[in-house]
Amino acid sequence: MTSDSATIVALATAPAAGAVGILRVSGPAALEVGRRLAPGVPASPTPRHAYLASFVDATGAVLDEGLFLYFQAPRSFTGEDVVELHAHGSPRLLRLLLARALEDERVRPALPGEFTRRAFLNGRIDLTRAEAVADLVAADSEAAVRAAAAGLSGALAERIRALETPLRELHADLEGVLNFPDEAEGADAEAGPRVTALRSVAEALRAEVGRGRLVRQGARVALYGPVNAGKSTLFNRLVGEARALVDDEPGTTRDALEARVEWDGLGVTLYDTAGLREAPGRVEALGIARTRELLAAVDLAVLVLPPETSREEAASWTRESGATPVLVVTGKCDVIPGTRDTVSAVLPSPAPPRVSGLTGEGVEALRTAVLTRLWGGGTPSAVALVSERHADALRRTAEALGRAEAASRVSTLEVLSGEVGLALEALGEVSGTSVSEALLDTLFQRFCIGK
Numbered sequence: 001m002t003s004d005s006a007t008i009v010a011l012a013t014a015p016a017a018g019a020v021g022i023l024r025v026s027g028p029a030a031l032e033v034g035r036r037l038a039p040g041v042p043a044s045p046t047p048r049h050a051y052l053a054s055f056v057d058a059t060g061a062v063l064d065e066g067l068f069l070y071f072q073a074p075r076s077f078t079g080e081d082v083v084e085l086h087a088h089g090s091p092r093l094l095r096l097l098l099a100r101a102l103e104d105e106r107v108r109p110a111l112p113g114e115f116t117r118r119a120f121l122n123g124r125i126d127l128t129r130a131e132a133v134a135d136l137v138a139a140d141s142e143a144a145v146r147a148a149a150a151g152l153s154g155a156l157a158e159r160i161r162a163l164e165t166p167l168r169e170l171h172a173d174l175e176g177v178l179n180f181p182d183e184a185e186g187a188d189a190e191a192g193p194r195v196t197a198l199r200s201v202a203e204a205l206r207a208e209v210g211r212g213r214l215v216r217q218g219a220r221v222a223l224y225g226p227v228n229a230g231k232s233t234l235f236n237r238l239v240g241e242a243r244a245l246v247d248d249e250p251g252t253t254r255d256a257l258e259a260r261v262e263w264d265g266l267g268v269t270l271y272d273t274a275g276l277r278e279a280p281g282r283v284e285a286l287g288i289a290r291t292r293e294l295l296a297a298v299d300l301a302v303l304v305l306p307p308e309t310s311r312e313e314a315a316s317w318t319r320e321s322g323a324t325p326v327l328v329v330t331g332k333c334d335v336i337p338g339t340r341d342t343v344s345a346v347l348p349s350p351a352p353p354r355v356s357g358l359t360g361e362g363v364e365a366l367r368t369a370v371l372t373r374l375w376g377g378g379t380p381s382a383v384a385l386v387s388e389r390h391a392d393a394l395r396r397t398a399e400a401l402g403r404a405e406a407a408s409r410v411s412t413l414e415v416l417s418g419e420v421g422l423a424l425e426a427l428g429e430v431s432g433t434s435v436s437e438a439l440l441d442t443l444f445q446r447f448c449i450g451k
């Protein structure tokens with residue numbers, strides 16, 4: 001796919017002071033370049049052995065003492081010869097070492113994601129694994145780390161293969177019948193049902209994009225409701241610190257406030273919003289407009305109602321969230337006796353949790369209820385990280401299979417096989433078996449330099 005034989009170099013660690021900083025070189029000239037920086041290392045170093053070596057400048061003056069590692073092609077991350085210099089984590093020192101490596105005309109700085117791209121191009125990892133590397137680096141919740149780690153060890157690759165292999169077999173059978181009608185007679189017999197089954201597998205995988213997004217980016221949850229219901233008090237309680245101002249004056253919160261929490265490993269961005277009411281002041285009205293905008297954008301809206309809310313009022317407050325799913329809670333439950341629960345009497349069972357931001361009562365149950373609404377029973381870390389890009393390719397796969405299904409009933413074998421071929425091609429964009437340079441460019445641009 002690419003004939004780029006340049007040797008690339010980049011810092012593999014963040015450009016900040018740290019305990020250790022790593023310079024990574026990959027390509028045919030890696031060993032020579034590495035040994036120019038660390039001349040004490042033998043000409044044929046033992047692969048994967050950590051040599052303690054002096055790193056020197058052009059005059060031979062010692063710049064640092066560190067570890068030298070040689071990975072011999074193809075047994076390396078990129079599949080090429082790789083040398084790593086593990087120096088002390090001084091950004092300035094590392095820049096000196098980098099500049100020295102670049103003095104060799106066969107060496108150039110690595111582009112973002114280029115090490116991983118080479119690993120992909122050299123067949124060390126498939127595209128889903130390469131993307132999992134980026135997901136892992138970007139992960140900011142435990143669930144995101146675990147899900148990306150599963151992707152790195154091939155969880156998504158395996159599921160794609162489970163679709164791609166039978167699809168390829170079907171395609172081969174159909175082409176066989178078309179090209180060698182005598183020998184392959186009957187190989188297309190079950191084509192219709194096979195297409196149908198594969199299509200539902202593609203659809204099921206595609207449907208996981210929502211959960212993938214929740215894990216990757218975290219869920220967005222907004223508290224909303226009438227003014228003075230106790231939203232900010234509850235928000236502070238959920239966040240674990242006094243972030244929002246609280247006052248008995250209705251209309252205290254004017255602007256949406258956000259805080260990031262991690263619940264059961266899932267990243268959650270919580271929003272406190274301006275309470276809704278008729279005839280607010282001018283600034284408050286701006287806040288209310290923002291509340292409505294936010295309600296449309298979040299994954300779940302938690303409606304906090306005062307204990308005295310009537311069933312009609314409760315129903316009309318619920319409608320405020322529009323298409324966003326709502327979880328209703330009765331707030332300030334410490335002021336009412338346990339049995340009198342006007343809201344839960346009128347809303348669908350199970351009864352909305354009763355919470356008190358003031359005392360903390362019911363807050364743990366609310367947290368659980370929120371997670372259940374976001375996740376059902378599943379485990380966030382077990383989710384296949386289907387990205388928007390994957391989902392788009394899977395949509396085109398499923399659409400082609402839909403047309404193939406129709407073709408199996410009303411059209412020729414050529415048309416049917418053609419559609420199955422198109423489905424395969426679209427699916428190949430996920431695994432990387434059919435992928436353009438342009439797509440790889442966009443994909444790897446999102447990586448950081450040195451990855």
Ligand SMILES: Nc1nc2c(c(=O)[nH]1)N(C=O)[C@@H](CNc1ccc(C(=O)N[C@@H](CCC(=O)O)C(=O)O)cc1)CN2
Nearest residue numbers: 012022024071074075076077078079084115124133451
């Ligand atoms: N110092 C360092 N740490 C690192 C990396 C690295 O490149 N350097 N990695 C980079 O992201 C990750 C580790 N990933 C790696 C993946 C494969 C191979 C490798 O040598 N693979 C060979 C041999 C496998 C074997 O012998 O078991 C291969 O696939 O053939 C190395 C690192 C995270 N930590």
Ligand SMILES: Nc1nc2c(ncn2[C@@H]2O[C@H](COP(=O)(O)OP(=O)(O)OP(=O)(O)O)[C@@H](O)[C@H]2O)c(=O)[nH]1
Nearest residue numbers: 227228229230231232233248251252253275357358
């Ligand atoms: N008894 C009791 N009082 C509460 C509780 N939560 C809030 N309050 C009180 O109710 C008043 C309003 O609380 P906030 O948390 O500011 O209510 P809010 O919904 O954010 O109000 P706005 O921002 O004005 O919409 C304050 O005086 C709080 O002390 C609660 O759980 N129990």
Ligand SMILES: [Mg+2]
Nearest residue numbers: 231232252253
């Ligand atoms: Mg408030």
